[in-house]
Amino acid sequence: MIAPGHAEPARRRGLADEVADRLREGIFAGVYEPGRQLREVELSAALDVSRGPVREALRLLEREGLVRCSWHRGATVTTLSPADIVELDSLRGALEELAVREAVRNATDDDLAAVAAAAEAMRRAPDPREVARHDIAFHDAVFAASHHRRLVEAWQGIRNQVHLFLLTRIARGTEGYLDAVPDEHRDLAALLRARDAAAALPRFAEHRARAFDVLTAEG
Amino acid sequence: MIAPGHAEPARRRGLADEVADRLREGIFAGVYEPGRQLREVELSAALDVSRGPVREALRLLEREGLVRCSWHRGATVTTLSPADIVELDSLRGALEELAVREAVRNATDDDLAAVAAAAEAMRRAPDPREVARHDIAFHDAVFAASHHRRLVEAWQGIRNQVHLFLLTRIARGTEGYLDAVPDEHRDLAALLRARDAAAALPRFAEHRARAFDVLTAEG
DNA sequence: CGGTGGCACAATGTTAACATTCAGACATGA
DNA sequence: TCATGTCTGAATGTTAACATTGTGCCACCG
Numbered sequence: 001m002i003a004p005g006h007a008e009p010a011r012r013r014g015l016a017d018e019v020a021d022r023l024r025e026g027i028f029a030g031v032y033e034p035g036r037q038l039r040e041v042e043l044s045a046a047l048d049v050s051r052g053p054v055r056e057a058l059r060l061l062e063r064e065g066l067v068r069c070s071w072h073r074g075a076t077v078t079t080l081s082p083a084d085i086v087e088l089d090s091l092r093g094a095l096e097e098l099a100v101r102e103a104v105r106n107a108t109d110d111d112l113a114a115v116a117a118a119a120e121a122m123r124r125a126p127d128p129r130e131v132a133r134h135d136i137a138f139h140d141a142v143f144a145a146s147h148h149r150r151l152v153e154a155w156q157g158i159r160n161q162v163h164l165f166l167l168t169r170i171a172r173g174t175e176g177y178l179d180a181v182p183d184e185h186r187d188l189a190a191l192l193r194a195r196d197a198a199a200a201l202p203r204f205a206e207h208r209a210r211a212f213d214v215l216t217a218e219g
Numbered sequence: 220m221i222a223p224g225h226a227e228p229a230r231r232r233g234l235a236d237e238v239a240d241r242l243r244e245g246i247f248a249g250v251y252e253p254g255r256q257l258r259e260v261e262l263s264a265a266l267d268v269s270r271g272p273v274r275e276a277l278r279l280l281e282r283e284g285l286v287r288c289s290w291h292r293g294a295t296v297t298t299l300s301p302a303d304i305v306e307l308d309s310l311r312g313a314l315e316e317l318a319v320r321e322a323v324r325n326a327t328d329d330d331l332a333a334v335a336a337a338a339e340a341m342r343r344a345p346d347p348r349e350v351a352r353h354d355i356a357f358h359d360a361v362f363a364a365s366h367h368r369r370l371v372e373a374w375q376g377i378r379n380q381v382h383l384f385l386l387t388r389i390a391r392g393t394e395g396y397l398d399a400v401p402d403e404h405r406d407l408a409a410l411l412r413a414r415d416a417a418a419a420l421p422r423f424a425e426h427r428a429r430a431f432d433v434l435t436a437e438g
Numbered sequence: 439c440g441g442t443g444g445c446a447c448a449a450t451g452t453t454a455a456c457a458t459t460c461a462g463a464c465a466t467g468a
Numbered sequence: 469t470c471a472t473g474t475c476t477g478a479a480t481g482t483t484a485a486c487a488t489t490g491t492g493c494c495a496c497c498g
Contacts, residue, residue: 012290012459014481040450050483052271055450056278063282065369071231072450072489087369090317095373098313150284150306154314154373231489233451258479269453274480291459291480 015049016056022047023057027066027077028129028163034079038067065161080164088161089212093205095155096139100204102146104197111145112193119185128174131181132166138185142192169211180210234268235275241266242276246285246296247348247382253298257286284380299383307380308431312424314374315358319423321365323416330364331412338404347393350400351385357404361411388430399429 023043026032044054058075061067067075080088103111118141122134136159143155170177184207191200242262245251263273277294280286286294299307322330337360341353355378362374389396403426410419 091369094313094317
């Protein structure tokens with residue numbers, strides 16, 4: 001049974017999207033480590049599809065910043081340098097600031113309930129990897145609540161790179177992350193439900209700074 | 220003669236990029252009006268290439284927001300609704316604000332000279348279409364001066380849509396555009412060269428608001 | 439011994455043919 | 469007359485073979 005307002009477009013996806021999902025999974029699971037070359041023939045053989053969808057999937061992942069492609073030199077998994085992380089942090093800040101303002105204005109109560117639910121779901125995550133996944137999902141919900149299609153697309157352009165960044169952060173040590181972030185997310189969700197942009201904006205900024213400092217201080 | 224620092228990677232491009240250029244050209248020239256379907260076979264016949272590169276080019280243009288693709292329903296040239304223009308304006312504002320701050324911090328003198336040159340070049344544009352092209356080129360230069368790769372990529376995700384928006388604005392009437400914008404660009408360039416972010420930011424905001432109001436007031 | 443030129447291999451770019459799917463039209467029935 | 473079902477045609481999704489390009493190796497020369 002599907003509620004009337006939640007009817008998905010039920011659009012069927014091509015093989016390329018499927019392949020892209022598998023590759024993303026592989027990258028986040030560590031099967032394809034950063035810097036590794038992704039050869040089209042190898043992948044098409046492993047996934048049992050032709051090179052066409054693989055090619056298209058690689059371009060999709062390039063759009064997400066997870067791989068880089070060069071002329072006749074194939075695709076390699078993105079490696080995040082410290083400078084890249086600075087870029088991610090600043091751009092993410094600009095996007096999220098707009099997202100919060102728009103969410104406070106345009107979000108439905110259901111949208112904000114979804115944000116709160118994402119914050120709660122994080123508490124029940126069994127291991128750090130799952131926590132990171134829920135961390136991203138929380139911010140996804142915030143962007144979705146903005147009802148700003150192009151803003152969501154811009155976020156998707158760096159979303160997976162931020163995810164990668166979170167994983168490396170976890171690898172450096174989980175102190176101050178696993179316990180602090182869920183509480184912060186809960187507070188942020190509450191401020192959004194109160195539709196208090198003036199209070200929420202600096203809290204979101206602090207939230208980002210906390211994640212960011214961990215890597216710059218030690219790195 | 221090429222200066223040492225300006226040596227382009229001299230990377231060769233594939234047919235897909237070439238096709239994408241031709242299609243963009245066609246869209247901006249009005250050959251493919253908004254809403255029109257772009258059929259792969261038709262395009263591949265017209266441009267005398269196979270469907271592969273055409274397919275890839277369409278995905279590229281989708282990334283730029285110039286076309287929209289659906290499963291088994293092909294690509295259509297984007298039509299900008301009033302709501303889309305509001306989205307473009309707000310997202311562009313968030314990106315450009317960051318670009319100005321980063322440019323003031325990171326830009327070389329050459330970068331800012333290029334911004335100023337772009338502003339001057341606009342004065343010598345022969346017709347409104349060329350003015351719009353130089354208008355975009357000016358903002359390109361600002362983003363380039365930020366030395367922020369991901370920010371530039373995010374800008375490229377809406378750049379061509381903003382261009383489309385400028386063209387429709389011109390179609391509504393050129394008063395207050397052809398004469399005012401070049402002067403504004405000159406002032407903005409000067410503020411950037413003075414590296415005065417505090418003064419530049421509100422001026423950039425006014426500049427965007429002026430372009431934006433024309434369409435919302437009449438539309 | 440260091441540098442340069444060419445050669446062969448391997449991987450990507452491109453092409454054309456095959457398979458699948460969507461949209462509209464037409465006929466049929468209530 | 470309207471709704472429903474099937475069918476047809478055209479367009480996209482997919483595949484596999486062909487062409488082009490980059491890279492590394494090895495011989496050759498200075």
